[in-house]
Structure formats: structure tokens, C-alpha cells
Amino acid sequence: MSAEIKVKRPSSRKRSRDRRISNLTPAMKRTSASGRQCPDNTRPIDISRALDQSMDATFSEYCSDPEDLFGDYDSIVSDSSFLAKLDRVGQNMRQNDIEHTTSSRCPVILLAGNPDFTSLKSSTDNCPKQSCDDSMTESFLEGFTDDAFLDMPSSQLAFLQDPQTADRNCCTDEDKTSMSMRHPEKSVSTEDRNERHIAPKARKSVSDHLKRAMMANAATPSSVSRTAVQKEAVVTEEISVAMQAVESVSMATTDLGPFFGLPTKVKELICNLKGIKDLYEWQKTCLNLDSVQQRRNLIYSLPTSGGKTLVAEILILKELLCRRKDALFILPYVSLVQEKVRALASFGLELDFMVEEYAGSKGRFPPVKGRGKRSLYIATIEKAHGLVNSLIETNRLDNVGLVVVDELHMLGDGSRGAIIEMTLAKVLYISKSTQIIGMSATLGNLQDIQKFLKAESYTNDFRPVELKEYVKLKDSIYEVDPKEEECFRFSRVLNFKYSSAMQKIDQDHIVALVTEVIPSQSCLVFCPTKKNCENVAGMICKYLKEDFIQHKQAEKAVLLGELRSSGNGSLCPVLKKTVPYGLAYHHSGLTSEERKLVEEAYSAGVLCLLTCTSTLAAGINLPARRVILRSPYVAADFLKRSQYKQMVGRAGRAGIDTHGESILILQDKDKVLVKKLVSAPMEICKSNLMHSDGKGVLSLILSVIGLNITNSLEQIRDFMSGTLLSVQEKQVCLERSLWEVTQECVELLKEKGLVTVSTEPQDGSLQVTKLGRATYKGSVDLTYCDLLYRDLSKGLESLMLNSFLHLIYLVTPYDMVSQCKPDWMVYFRQFTMSSAAEQKMCAAVGVSESFVARKAAGQNVKKNVDQVVVSRLYLALVLQSLLKETDLWSVADRFQLSRGFIQTLLSSSSVFCSCVLHFTEELEEFWPFKALLTELTRRLTYCVQAELIPLMEVAGVMERRAKLLYNAGYKTLAHLANADPNVLAKTVENLFKKQANQIVASAKMLLNEKADALQEEMDDLLMMPLDLLSL
Ligand SMILES: Nc1ncnc2c1ncn2[C@@H]1O[C@H](COP(=O)(O)OP(=O)(O)OP(=O)(O)O)[C@@H](O)[C@H]1O
């Protein structure tokens, strides 16, 4: 039974779909685009359609937010006026701020009567210490002069009457991290251990040398005792026993060693670094499964917060330490990769393996060989694909013993799902000894995925904290019980007392619902749009008593200070108002640094409530006592079952709460759909290789030919039979069989000049052309490859280097174009401020000053101008300003774009720049671009003052922290790697010991990695050629 809930989307435009005209259709049949011809008779394909498609999907996500899209659920009737008021208040406050900028940085006494939390007064001043006062509240509320709020919800009154509840159960961040530096003696024993497994090296390596020097610098005399050395010996012994056990593993063997085949030290590290003392029963069972012990592929599926990650991490450690193979850990987002790199770097240092980050533009292809040291690659979906390709190309995929995919249900997630499928299909086909493990909380069709991965499965309903699901209809709360006919069982009537004005503004009683838990417990409110997140946060604050301000007042002041310094002095006006109440919003419009600060403050209990979009539900571990779903919609779309499950799954914090609860607010009209939502099985996860008219199949075939995995139609057929698409052929390939699709794709690749047939006599094998190789090596989207070729060729004819603009334009991602509409006045102003050379360049790419001037004047322009070029140039102007000024806030302000969008633009440009670099490396005629793009990638990746770059290379160190570190004297990677975490935590403002430990560990890891890369280069230089002539 299909679990998909079909909802009529009022706003989705209908587009006629002619299946014959698609990306599978030769471009020459669809368009007669002009411009320079690509090599090998490549013809440009029409990207306008692809752009149009993505425009629909993403425009609302990035452009200045459209109005709220959820009709009856928007009970905040004065949303827009609310924001306008906020703005007005913000302006007044800004004026105040200017007056306060002279205040000292010295913590932490709040200025009495000061409406701004972030203005701190030096402790040497004689001002009496006073709690943040009413004037602050008033200053915030003066923008909302209506006197609607007369009565408090009774739950809140209860809180106010009970001062004890104000003492929030805060995270005691007890630091147990063992990060003692290794003593040289200790490294000798490590070396001894290595010698058992790898051939002895005649000369000392550069990295060993560096490592020794580093260790000697950092070692404190007392850090290594005899017991430590003895412990190390025991670990070595345990590892070797475990290895022997693995080697001699028989079908009957279940007990491989002291801790699931790993040394006891691993258990200690898990306890010290993660605070986990014992495994859950299901985790033990899972680790003892036959399929795990005999290294068969496995998918395990458990509810959210079930503790899936730990099992994967133990298996990874087993692979690295016992089997001495590399491992690849695939996570869906850059921030998750960085978090994992930071968390596992300490394990790597203690257990002697490398932890390498593959995210954004970071990560080497192929990776450094590591000389006997095993590597754990932690990668985003896209980077993992590039990594696997590079390992196949260098015949090294067998070195990867284990691939772990977290959130495996993302296989069903559009083009990203297609990339996961391609990666796994290649691993399955090439390396039979590589084990694949996938995990998910929301897989509806386990059997299909099992068949694709030839995997066994393990499922369990375990959840460490009980989750109760409720819905709220009018003023009643019903418990969700799918077993009951009605699905909902009456639970209670919501206890609240609203004035009529308040009832009008908060029709859904959100204030009543949240004040039942905050501030003593935490709450997440999922909202359908970004704008609504901000409005709901503001609205709740409006009705909170001033007592909320006194809760964790000092910590909130620190947070505001950090938010302000992350914005180089600018502070989001909404956060400025909500943070004093312990509230914040969280969505992609915030910069990543702001998001991180908000997340950290929420985890530490400084903030008690976040209003957020569905993006917070994926992967991030920010649980809450109560989760409220503001409406059953994401933008205009009805919630999917898996989205619902991910959101409600954030409720209940392991180790803190005894239970968690979710409340979905619903209106009468959605009752039937919501019944289906809470009771239906999970949606099935479908192959996405046919997504965007088969783009996945096209690029998969191109890369398998390019990587020499297959070179005949028959072999391609064989390869394709190992995909998820093949398993689901009947459901997904509706009009043609997979074999027909395959043949059609090969023909199309030939027509596009990306694949050709060998001209060698008697050969006839399929080969990629130079453009084909450049395309798959650069991971360039097939939709744009010939356009990119033409743009770069044009660039060669007229590249202007007296300004960055032309170069930036060439690496401005095509797929961001649809996400931003130029503001013509801003465009014109920027244009007129450009140099004569820049204006000439703009005209050369097809955007003249007169065109922009007419647009700015609101005139109709009849001239046929390429909209893609116009918008892309606009984005290039944004990027250029950013590179010049490095101040995200002022650029966002000038271009009237959200700072979150600007940051996304910057990071996707740095990724695309490195793709273009790899693309040009494969095409001789583009050699001049190599040096230029290498430097540009670096600049786009960091976009900060040059001296901060070495510090920001360390996983998760962002600009603000890099500045603090730099100012505290930690100026290079070596400074960080050799730092004592205790000293670091004391010297750098607001840096917890645990974070300091992680920074030092990550820096050490990175230094090792760099040294290994140098060593590899040296080894290659000094290696005797195998084919050297001798007498
Ligand atoms: N054995 C354990 N004892 C105590 N806490 C644990 C244990 N195993 C995992 N945890 C903790 O439980 C929390 C949730 O674990 P984890 O992130 O692995 O959940 P998950 O199953 O991956 O959930 P999701 O599907 O939401 O990603 C983490 O904070 C983790 O440290």
C-alpha cells in the first residue's frame, strides 16, 4: 500500500511535461544555441528548463520570504506589522547601541537601566549589580503598544508562583576528556606496533619527525607515567589478539575480544569522551549479530534518538583497528561532518588512525596514502562520491573495508539520493570485500533497499525516552493512538486564560502550550516558513512575563555578545529581542556561526525555546522536552510521514527527561489528512537515478565508462542491474525498461560528445572524451557541462584580470541563479560603482549598462537578453563585494538578501570553483585557469583576512573563534596543535574545556594529515622507477 499522502497543492503551477523533450533528448534537437562549439562536436543543451524547474522548488526558500503560506494556521494576524514594529524598534535600539559601543568588553556586570543586554560594564566601575530590568522589556515591547495582554496563561502563572522551577536542569558539562599529550616514549611503542604490521621504514618520515617535535613541545612531564606505558602495551596486545580473532573468525565465533572485539581502551574513551558508560541492550545485540561479525552488509532501523550512531562508530573502530582497513562515514550535511570530525579526532589521536574531513571544498582526491596508518574519511554525500571515484581510479577502493551511510532514507531525496545510489552501486560492483552499513529511523521499504545492498536488516522499536504524541484541536488535546478507530483519544482540555485581544493574536494557543514547559524545560516549535519562525518567536516573547528575563540572565548576555561579535558588530534585531527571554529562531537565513551559537546555547539550557523550520529535524541532536508542530505543513506542502516522524522524534532528551511529548496543532479541515499522517506506514524510498529526466543515469553511465568500470553496452547493462533503480524498475521506469533507458542514455552521451567509440581496429569499446572526463572528474552537472565549456573558452579570449569580477563570474554556480531575483536599483548602483574595465567585462558577457539602467527605471526592455547571464552576473557582484569586504552583514544589507542566503552562495561558489578547477585540469587548453582557480577556491572557502585561514582549516573553527584564537596568540596551526587545552580554555573567551580539547585534537589531526601529504610527495620523488633500464 502506498503511504504517500496526496494533497492538492494550491500554489504549485502546472507545467506540461513532454517526456520526449528532456535531458535524455539530444540537445541539438531541442535548441540551436549559439556560441563557441565544444570539442568533439558537443552541443550546448538547454538549461533554461532545468533552471525553471529548480526555480519553482527553491525560489521561495531563498528570496525575501513570501508571505506565510498556511492560511488558517496563521493566527498571528499582525505578522507583517509585527516585523515592521520590530524593525522600528530595532532602529531605535541601533541608535542606542551607537551610544553604548564604548562600553568595556570586560565581563560581566550588566549596566543598570541599559536596554541592551550586550553592552557590558567593566567590573571596575562602581555601578551596582542589578538584574536586567524592566526597561529592557519595555524597550522591546514599546513597539507593541496594544494592551491586548491582560491575563497570563495559568500554566505560566504556575511557573511564576514556583520559583524553584526556574532552576533549569542545566547540562553540567563535566569534562572527562582525556587529552594528555603523548610522550616521545609513548610514540616509540606506537611505532613498535606499526612495525608489526608494515614493513620497517629505513628513514624517519617527515610526519613522524613533526609529530615527535610536536609531542615533545606539548608533553608535560607528568603526562605519561609507567602505568600509561603499561596501558599502551595492553592496548597493543589487545588489538593484536582481536586481529588474530578476526583473522580466524569462523561462522560460530561470537566473542572476539574484551569490548566487541576492541581493546578496553575504546570502552574507556567512549566513557570519557562521550559520557556513555554502558551500551543499550539493542546496541549489544546488534553488535553481536552474525551478519555483523561475518561482515555482511547490514541496514539497521530504529526510532529517532535510538543511539544508532554509536553502533556504527564501534564498527568503524573495529575496521580501522582490527582489520586495519580504512572506513568511510557518509553524513548528509557539512555541519554534521564537521561535528563528527571534531568528536572523532580525539579517538584518532588516542588509537592512532587519521580522521579526514571531506566536506565543502575540503578533502584530497585521491586521499593521501597514510603509510600504514588507517584513515577514517568523514564525508558529505557529494564528497563521498568524489572520493570513491578517485579510489576506483587509483585501484585503492579495496583499502576501504567499511562504508557507513547515516540517514540512509536520503536515497529517496532527489539528486542527492541519486548520488548516494551511484556511490553505493560502484562500491558494490568494484569491491566485494567492502562492507556497507546503513542506518535510518524512517525507512518504509526496507526490502527494496536490502535487495539493492544485498544486506541483512535489524530493526528494533527501542527509544531511550518514551515519546507521547498528541494533537491539539481547538482547546482540547488528544493523544495519538493509531490503534483506535478515531486515531485520537481525548486527553485533556488546555488550561489557559486569554484576553479577547490575545485570543485574536494567538488563536492556536501557542503561548499557553509553551509556557507549560519553559523555561524550566526546553521546547522546539516547528514552523512552516522561515518568516513564521521569526514571527512566532516574537509573538511568544510579547506575552512572556518579565520574570523570564531574569532566568540565566548573565549567560544570555554572553550569548548576545557572541552573536554580535559573529556579525562584526551587527546583531539580528529579532534575536536581540527574543534572546533576553530565552528564545531564538533557527533557520537557513541565519549565518552558520549564528546557528552554531544558538544551538550551543540551547544545548546548554541558556535558551529554552527555539522556533525552527523542518531543517532542524534532520540529524542535529537538539532534543526538547516538548516539540510543537505549528501546523501540518512545510511551506505549502502537507507534511510527509517521514518528516513528521523526524520532527516529533526530537522530543525527549536521553538522560535528562523521563519522557518527551509532541503536540501537532491542527485545524478541523486537516483532520482526515492528519489521521493518515499519524497512522500511515512510512513513505517508500524510491530510486532517484531517473530524477530530473534521467540525469542520474546519464552521469552514472558517463562515470562508469570513464573509470573503466565498464566499456561495453553489455557491461553497462550488468552494472545497472546492481542499482536500486533495477530493483524498483517496475515502479520507477514506467514508460521504458531500464535496458531501453540505458541504451538511450549511451546514445545521448555520444551525441553530446561526452562518450565515443574506440577507433582502434577490432576494438569498438566505449570511451569517454576529454570533455566527458572533465565533466565527471569535476563532478559538473551534465546540464551545464557544455555551457561551462563555452563560458571558459570565452573567458580565455577575453579574461580580465585587473579585477576579480570576471573570474568570479566564471565560478558562480549555475544552479544558484534561479534562487535570487536581481533588485534592479541595487544592480544599477553596483554597476555604476564598477570600474570601466569591469563594465567592459559585463558588456562582454552580455549585460550592458543601458539594459540595467532601463530595468532600474522600471522600463520594459525589448532587447533579447539572456536572463541566466544577467542573474549570474548579479550574484558575481555579490560575491565580489563579499571577497573585498569580508563582511557578510553589510553585503547582505546592500543587496537586500538574507545573510544566510549570502553564506550559502559563498559556500556553493567555493565548491563549484573547485569543481571548475578539476574540470579545467582535464582540458589542456584551459591550463592558465589552474593557478587562478586554486587561489580563488581558497579565498572563497574562507573569505576572511588571510591570517585567519590556517586556523579556520581546523574542523568547525569559524571566523569569530579564529579571531579570538589569533588575538590570544594562537596564530598558526602548529600553535593550536601544540596548545594545552586547559590553557586554551582559560585564555579564549567563552571556550569550554570540551571544545578546547576538540579544537586541539582536530588541529593535531590536520597537522598529521599535512605532514603525511608531504611525506607521500617525498616518497614518490625518491621512489626508484620500476621500469628503470639496467645492464
Ligand atoms: N548506550 C547509550 N547510553 C547513553 N546514551 C547513549 C547511548 N547510545 C547513544 N546515546 C546517546 O543518545 C543520543 C542519541 O543518539 P544518536 O544520535 O545516535 O541517535 P540516532 O539513533 O542516530 O537518532 P536520529 O535518528 O535522530 O539521528 C546521543 O546523545 C548519544 O550520545
Ligand SMILES: [Mg+2]
Ligand atoms: Mg542519527
